[in-house]
Amino acid sequence: xxxxxxxxxxxxxxxxxxxxxxxxxxxxxxxxxxxxxxxxxxxxxxxxxxxxxxxxxxxxxxxxxxxxxxxxxxxxxxxxxxxxxxxxxxxxxxxxxxxxxxxxxxxxxxxxxxxxxxxxxxxxxxxxxxxxxxxxxxxxxxxxxxxxxxxxxxxxxxxxxxxxxxxxxxxxxxxxxxxxxxxxxxxxxxxxxxxxxxxxxxxxxxxxxxxxxxxxxxxxxxxxxxxxxxxxxxxxxxxxxxxxxxxxxxxxxxxxxxxxxxxxxxxxxxxxxxxxxxxxxxxxxxxxxxxxxxxxxxxxxxxxxxxxxxxxxxxxxxxxxxxxxxxxxxxxxxxxxxxxxxxxxxxxxxxxxxxxxxxxxxxxxxxxxxxxxxxxxxxxxxxxxxxxxxxxxxxxxxxxxxxxxxxxxxxxxxxxxxxxxxxxxxxxxxxxxxxxxxxxxxxxxxxxxxxxxxxxxxxxxxxxxxxxxxxxxxxxxxxxxxxxxxxxxxxxxxxxxxxxxxxxxxxxxxxxxxxxxxxxxxxxxxxxxxxxxxxxxxxxxxxxxxxxxxxxxxxxxxxxxxxxxxxxxxxxxxxxxxxxxxxxxxxxxxxxxxxxxxxxxxxxxxxxxxxxxxxxxxxxxxxxxxxxxxxxxxxxxxxxxxxxxxxxxxxxxxxxxxxxxxxxxxxxxxxxxxxxxxxxxxxxxxxxxxxxxxxxxxxxxxxxxxxxxxxxxxxxxxxxxxxxxxxxxxxxxxxxxxxxxxxxxxxxxxxxxxxxxxxxxxxxxxxxxxxxxxxxxxxxxxxxxxxxxxxxxxxxxxxxxxxxxxxxxxxxxxxxxxxxxxxxxxxxxxxxxxxxxx
Numbered sequence: 001x002x003x004x005x006x007x008x009x010x011x012x013x014x015x016x017x018x019x020x021x022x023x024x025x026x027x028x029x030x031x032x033x034x035x036x037x038x039x040x041x042x043x044x045x046x047x048x049x050x051x052x053x054x055x056x057x058x059x060x061x062x063x064x065x066x067x068x069x070x071x072x073x074x075x076x077x078x079x080x081x082x083x084x085x086x087x088x089x090x091x092x093x094x095x096x097x098x099x100x101x102x103x104x105x106x107x108x109x110x111x112x113x114x115x116x117x118x119x120x121x122x123x124x125x126x127x128x129x130x131x132x133x134x135x136x137x138x139x140x141x142x143x144x145x146x147x148x149x150x151x152x153x154x155x156x157x158x159x160x161x162x163x164x165x166x167x168x169x170x171x172x173x174x175x176x177x178x179x180x181x182x183x184x185x186x187x188x189x190x191x192x193x194x195x196x197x198x199x200x201x202x203x204x205x206x207x208x209x210x211x212x213x214x215x216x217x218x219x220x221x222x223x224x225x226x227x228x229x230x231x232x233x234x235x236x237x238x239x240x241x242x243x244x245x246x247x248x249x250x251x252x253x254x255x256x257x258x259x260x261x262x263x264x265x266x267x268x269x270x271x272x273x274x275x276x277x278x279x280x281x282x283x284x285x286x287x288x289x290x291x292x293x294x295x296x297x298x299x300x301x302x303x304x305x306x307x308x309x310x311x312x313x314x315x316x317x318x319x320x321x322x323x324x325x326x327x328x329x330x331x332x333x334x335x336x337x338x339x340x341x342x343x344x345x346x347x348x349x350x351x352x353x354x355x356x357x358x359x360x361x362x363x364x365x366x367x368x369x370x371x372x373x374x375x376x377x378x379x380x381x382x383x384x385x386x387x388x389x390x391x392x393x394x395x396x397x398x399x400x401x402x403x404x405x406x407x408x409x410x411x412x413x414x415x416x417x418x419x420x421x422x423x424x425x426x427x428x429x430x431x432x433x434x435x436x437x438x439x440x441x442x443x444x445x446x447x448x449x450x451x452x453x454x455x456x457x458x459x460x461x462x463x464x465x466x467x468x469x470x471x472x473x474x475x476x477x478x479x480x481x482x483x484x485x486x487x488x489x490x491x492x493x494x495x496x497x498x499x500x501x502x503x504x505x506x507x508x509x510x511x512x513x514x515x516x517x518x519x520x521x522x523x524x525x526x527x528x529x530x531x532x533x534x535x536x537x538x539x540x541x542x543x544x545x546x547x548x549x550x551x552x553x554x555x556x557x558x559x560x561x562x563x564x565x566x567x568x569x570x571x572x573x574x575x576x577x578x579x580x581x582x583x584x585x586x587x588x589x590x591x592x593x594x595x596x597x598x599x600x601x602x603x604x605x606x607x608x609x610x611x612x613x614x615x616x617x618x619x620x621x622x623x624x625x626x627x628x629x630x631x632x633x634x635x636x637x638x639x640x641x642x643x644x645x646x647x648x649x650x651x652x653x654x655x656x657x658x659x660x661x662x663x664x665x666x667x668x669x670x671x672x673x674x675x676x677x678x679x680x681x682x683x684x685x686x687x688x689x690x691x692x693x694x695x696x697x698x699x700x701x702x703x704x705x706x707x708x709x710x711x712x713x714x715x716x717x718x719x720x721x722x723x724x725x726x727x728x729x730x731x732x733x734x735x736x737x738x739x740x741x742x743x744x745x746x747x748x749x750x751x752x753x754x755x756x757x758x759x760x761x762x763x764x765x766x767x768x769x770x771x772x773x774x775x776x777x778x779x780x781x782x783x784x785x786x787x788x789x790x791x792x793x794x795x796x797x798x799x800x801x802x803x804x805x806x807x808x809x810x811x812x813x814x815x816x817x818x819x820x821x822x823x824x825x826x827x828x829x830x831x832x833x834x835x836x837x838x
Contacts, residue, residue, distance in 0.1 A: 074101045098164070099161050109319075155182055164304065166178070176246040254290050261283060292311070417536070428487065433523050438519060451511055454510055455517065460475065490528060520553060584634070666709075686717070693723040778800065780801060783803050
């Protein structure tokens with residue numbers, strides 16, 4: 001019978017994918033693609049159940065197969081013998097078969113505990129193995145629980161041996177007897193085993209309310225059982241006090257065990273594991289046998305050899321089946337399901353019914369006490385539920401509230417706007433206004449984050465005061481605020497946005513300072529610009545960026561300008577790709593001596609060989625490089641290639657100075673001097689052959705850090721040049737203090753330098769200033785012979801420009817210099833196009 005139960009249990013569990021175990025003729029070998037077969041009884045329960053159909057039993061050791069077969073034969077045989085016409089006491093049936101049948105569940109449970117202990121010991125070497133073992137139910141609590149259940153079953157079997165051999169023939173049968181002592185001793189083992197199994201399955205992490213559910217279920221079951229079954233049974237018992245207490249102990253202890261099972265079911269939210277159904281079923285059959293037995297004892301009609309004797313054997317065997325069930329999932333979600341309230345509510349209703357019935361019928365005092373305890377537990381559970389609901393409400397509010405300003409946060413904004421879009425439907429309108437503070441980072445950096453936080457709170461308050469009824473304000477993060485304007489089109493939204501900007505124009509009083517703050521605001525409308533929340537927010541962000549870059553303050557989304565933004569973003573991504581895939585190249589422009597025409601140096605100029613747009617000049621992409629933080633990477637690439645080319649020209653006998661431009665981010669990078677020294681060393685170029693150019697405006701961003709960087713570079717021996725001189729705001733004091741070697745006059749002065757003009761006077765005075773300071777003067781933008789003649793008349797040192805040649809690739813410039821040397825022609829007599837095609 002037990003084997004049939006196992007077979008049915010196995011057949012309803014589908015095989016797990018990838019874990020189908022198949023027996024092998026060679027013992028415990030691994031079947032390819034299928035994992036390891038179960039070769040002995042000590043495999044985990046999770047592998048034993050649910051991993052294969054009935055054929056898995058062939059994988060058990062022969063000893064355990066023999067035990068299962070013997071148990072099935074014994075149980076079936078015992079039932080057949082009880083149905084036979086033999087009446088009264090029968091030695092073979094009541095001594096041999098009955099006691100073996102009752103003892104075998106205990107043996108099975110102890111064997112299961114032993115097998116799990118062996119499996120745990122084998123797998124105990126690694127954390128992953130221990131996790132597998134625990135999932136299979138092989139924790140210490142599970143092993144101890146099965147062992148205690150087995151001892152309880154064996155104690156019951158021992159009591160039956162004593163009863164049929166030494167007590168049953170006595171007349172009258174003594175109560176209590178040694179058999180009763182053994183029978184009653186089984187209950188502590190069974191109860192302790194169930195407690196350990198419950199502890200192993202439920203753990204200690206369940207919320208307090210869930211534990212109250214279990215307690216309510218236990219007390220309600222005890223209330224109902226005591227008021228109905230226990231009350232009737234005890235009323236039938238009579239005799240001496242010792243016998244009366246002994247007989248009363250059986251139904252009381254049965255009720256206690258049943259209450260424990262109901263409590264675990266309640267803790268599991270009404271969805272216990274299969275093992276608890278076997279335990280509950282076994283205890284139900286067991287308790288039913290005790291109940292009928294006591295009825296017959298009270299009536300004086302109990303005899304050995306009836307079908308009643310089979311109830312205890314079946315009950316114990318059902319309990320043994322619990323040891324072979326797959327451990328259930330963690331109870332967290334199940335305990336929160338709707339089924340979780342069924343048992344506590346039912347228990348509370350039963351307790352209430354008992355209390356009400358006490359007004360009309362005599363209910364035992366212990367049933368009334370249990371009912372009162374059940375109601376108290378239910379009331380505590382209700383209080384816990386209300387408290388949990390209150391905390392949940394608060395947590396939900398906190399999850400949708402910005403901690404700093406008290407406004408809605410990003411999550412709240414999305415939820416509110418999605419509802420607003422749904423309400424607007426296909427015929428309604430809605431607008432978003434996205435506001436961003438200008439130069440907020442400067443306020444944080446200069447005055448501290450505490451001042452920035454206070455500013456954000458004040459901005460939120462002023463914006464809230466300017467909202468119309470129905471408008472919604474949220475802070476997305478940082479210094480970004482968004483306003484949802486229902487029933488508002490683009491034109492109306494722009495009017496509202498301008499009204500909201502007025503309070504922000506007033507100064508903010510922050511820590512004793514009157515601080516003026518500007519903001520930029522972008523507007524996007526539904527469904528004109530987008531038909532969902534994400535699209536609206538993206539369009540409003542584009543409009544806000546347009547307002548910020550143009551300086552107008554408020555701007556509506558413009559699809560044409562959005563394309564420019566998309567192009568910008570696409571260009572940035574292409575730039576990243578170009579840096580990684582060698583799409584950037586260098587062209588070189590010579591710097592020639594004004595008097596002799598000899599090449600004094602070369603300036604490296606970066607170009608981008610774009611796959612679609614062709615050759616791009618620096619003005620087309622360097623601003624994006626600076627904005628996206630890619631300038632340090634680009635500068636190192638240009639430096640490395642320029643110095644490498646300088647090294648090659650030196651090997652070819654061309655002693656030239658290589659000039660490379662630096663940006664503001666380079667000047668603020670403290671790592672730059674070390675990186676420059678590394679590049680020079682790698683290519684074997686002396687520091688004096690490298691000249692780094694910086695503009696006046698770049699120097700003024702952070703003069704202290706820029707000066708420190710330039711001084712460190714000068715200590716390396718690298719030359720320094722002030723590029724585009726005359727267009728920035730550099731004071732003469734910097735020319736006095738900075739370790740520069742040359743000035744490069746901006747080309748705009750030379751183009752306007754007609755004889756006798758003010759521009760001509762500026763060129764002449766700048767050259768004189770450079771010479772007075774001991775600096776070399778370089779003039780850019782020399783595009784004609786007259787411009788070169790002007791520089792010669794003013795004693796300029798070096799000139800560069802299209803009059804000599806356009807910037808050329810390295811090989812073309814090499815041919816240009818060689819050709820000029822071979823022909824002896826002045827540099828302005830040979831066109832760059834001729835050199836490129838020669």
